Amino acid sequence: MQSSTLALPLSEPTAANSAVSQRLPSPLLLKQQMPLSTALAAQVERHRKAVRAILNGEDSRLLLIVGPCSLHDPRSAREYAQRLARLGAEVSDQMLLVMRAYVEKPRTTVGWKGLAYDPHLDGSDDMHAGIALSRGLMLSMLECGLPVATELLQPMAAGYFDDLLSWAAIGARTTESQIHREMVSGLGLPAGFKNGTDGGVGIACDAIRSAAHGHRHFGMDAQGFPAIIETLGNPDTHLVLRGGNQGPNYDRQSIALARQGLAKSGVSPRVMVDCSHANSGKDPMRQPQVFNEVLEQRLQGDTSLIGMMLESHLFDGCQALGNAPLKYGVSITDGCLGWDGTEALLRQGAAALRDIAQEKSAAIR
Template sequence: MNASVSALPATHNAVKTVLSQRLPSTSQLKQQLPLSDTLSARVHDQRQAIRAILNGDDSRLLIVVGPCSIHDPQSALEYASNLAALSHELRDDMLLVMRAYVEKPRTTVGWKGLAYDPHLDGTDDMAHGLALSRELMLEMLRMGLPVATELLQPIAAGYFDDLLGWVAIGARTTESQIHREMASGLGMPVGFKNGTDGGVAIACDAMRSAAHSHRHFGVDEQGHPAILLTPGNPDTHLVLRGGHSGPNYDRASVAKARAGLEKNGIPSRVMVDCSHANSSKDPLRQPAVFDDVLQQRLAGDDSLIGMMLESHLFEGCQPLGPNMRYGVSVTDGCLGWDATERMLRTGAARLQAQRNATKAIA
């Protein structure tokens, strides 16, 4: 044994990671809960539709909307059913994507999401959480909805990657080399959020990195450590979510972000997250942010390709506990469904009016 290692204090040697339960490999869970050929083709078409919006070949707005996090399968599927019906109605002007977040970043500690703790009791039954999360995403696909999530733990990404139409990399992980490598191998569009300081330089670096091929450490579909070779992902874009200094969705901030993208040779594709710092963490301010960004788009700023909204069946949020209200978020506060539906209908009507006016002039 190396002398420097053997000389370590006994208390240091006692600190070990304890393996308490083996998880199924990604291939095992995918075999257990398979994606049918019909749904696989649907995911392909959904990704292509999102790419068309990013590339300017489709003039619709991309709207990623849904709960801050999913904690209750029943309310999540009720929300998805509502969204699927509205999506069909607004399909000429908006592409609605279901926000199905099953992992949640924690600043210190707290509930980490459905994939980690599906029973909401600290038992951390991750095997069940992964299976339940995949089941829910499959059901949302059956409803006809594209599915979006934030990929936080790269090992978990392989359990869902075949189901997703769009992916977010969060403000705290956009700077992570591991997440940039992961994004370079994903087969769907990826939105990188600006850093928590509100600046876009980190996100620009992330998009440039993700566009390139990488050879990196990872886990293969059988669960073995492996060297992974990724091809690079050209379908990335910026997500403005505000920062410590305040919102960054106004015209001047969007123009500054666009200039930063152009300086780095990155396509000017910007989504605005209407929650977080852009709404000053007040979910009821999201419609005001939405209206401002929509007006910028209607005024001719085609770099604004879409928006993100935190919305649940009912507004607000609540702590985890024995008597929780149905359809209310347990993480960030959300806009209620009625207000969300009204906002999206009104926005689609404004887009349709402009589209009709353009046709009349032509």
């Protein structure tokens, strides 16, 4: 879809504020122009139910959120999705693989904010094209048969993609935000709250409790108008450990402390570990080490560990956005583990889980 089909007239700047605004299509309009088919809608609902079953202990599989740190190139994103879909089918007895389709990126100061903001990678911030391209990419991933996940950073952008998602993340910088907690309370899909940047889980525990309750809050309706939003609460949330300023928090002691913190808050002890960020020391090649240590805890019976996240792309590492030409299949944000390493890691993990399952089955017989 061309961005011109979505563009609306510029508003006139005022004397008090020289900023120029440009209207975007409402979420409803974009969804009508790029609809989710009945068949794919049913698929999304099946995937959401599968994620919920894992969270509730009704499905013993491991939940894996896998994919690029951020999407920036549609061609490499589609190739990655096709590979992940094939692998997902092979390991589906032990793992539920969910495509990481992040189109927004949080920034401490400034920088590229993601495909939804700057799809041309040139600072033009063509958000008309960005939201359409992002939705189109997610739809193509659904057509591969994959569940789709993203981080919901800007609440106003969530309505453009929420019908496509089977899982969502709330980042370390926004877990404390009341606005994001209210937003999650109205989502019809599971969501993970990351621990704060200090590494503590108290903020995430508060967020989980808040999101489980209904709220009335300011928001935007599907037509794009300001509205009073009333939510019922979201019971399908959990903690994501991503490390903090003091270092990683995926070791046995940290997991035990996290479980205690959740229990003290009256929150179900279900934990996902982000193998990247502070848990890997921001070294993408250390993600397998984190993955294997967490997997070992799971194999030894820690069922509170319901899943993991991996930042993975077609090739190892990352590259600066200013480089020309950009290397195909290499992240332009955080460094990623390449496909070969990712595939081997997940195959080995599935085999280990399969062995344990067979041992348990033999013991019962």
